[in-house]
Amino acid sequence: MATIKDVVFDSAHPASAARFWAQVLDDYEVAPYDETELNRLRSLGFDGPQDDPTVLLIRSDGGLPRIFFQLVPEGKQGKNRVHLDLHAVDAATEVDRLCTLGATVIAEHENWITMQDLEGNEFCVLK
Numbered sequence: 672m673a674t675i676k677d678v679v680f681d682s683a684h685p686a687s688a689a690r691f692w693a694q695v696l697d698d699y700e701v702a703p704y705d706e707t708e709l710n711r712l713r714s715l716g717f718d719g720p721q722d723d724p725t726v727l728l729i730r731s732d733g734g735l736p737r738i739f740f741q742l743v744p745e746g747k748q749g750k751n752r753v754h755l756d757l758h759a760v761d762a763a764t765e766v767d768r769l770c771t772l773g774a775t776v777i778a779e780h781e782n783w784i785t786m787q788d789l790e791g792n793e794f795c796v797l798k
Contacts, residue, residue, distance in 0.1 A: 675736045678755075681747070683790055685740035689726035691789050692738060694772050695757070699738060702727040747791045755794045756783070762798040769796070 682688045693701050704712075704720050712723055720726070724742035759765035766776060766784050777785040783795040 677735075677737045677739050679739045679741060680790075680792060681743040682740045683743075683746060685726040685742050686721050686723055688740045688788065688790055689728055689738075691772060691774075692740075693728055695769060695774075695788075696728070696738075698731050699728045700731060702729045751793045754792070757794060757796050759796055762796050766796055 680688060680692075689701050693699055701720075709719060712719060717723060726740045728738040728740075730737070757765070762784060766786070769786060770776065773789045774786045777787055777793065779785075781798075783797045785793060785795050787793055
């Protein structure tokens with residue numbers, strides 16, 4: 672049997688996308704960079720974490736799944752084939768908070784609100 676290890680987002684700017692989602696999800700954070708990783712990035716021609724082509728979000732408890740943001744050359748086209756559904760105790764307050772982080776509301780439905788992140792990836796906040 673398989674289990675989910677990583678959820679991967681294609682991204683135009685992985686560091687920005689990862690920081691956004693780290694603020695959205697209260698139990699995730701950007702994986703820390705040690706000097707070895709910073710040196711590896713520099714050796715590949717990247718200035719540091721802000722230019723990292725693959726940024727990892729980890730759960731604060733060390734559990735799975737992890738969330739990866741990977742640099743891709745092409746932009747998003749069309750509707751996501753997979754998306755995240757988020758649960759919040761107070762959906763309206765959470766939607767307001769997400770909008771202050773840069774998300775946008777696409778549509779409101781009876782039981783959920785469809786939103787987009789900074790790069791146009793759809794996700795839902797369940798009511």
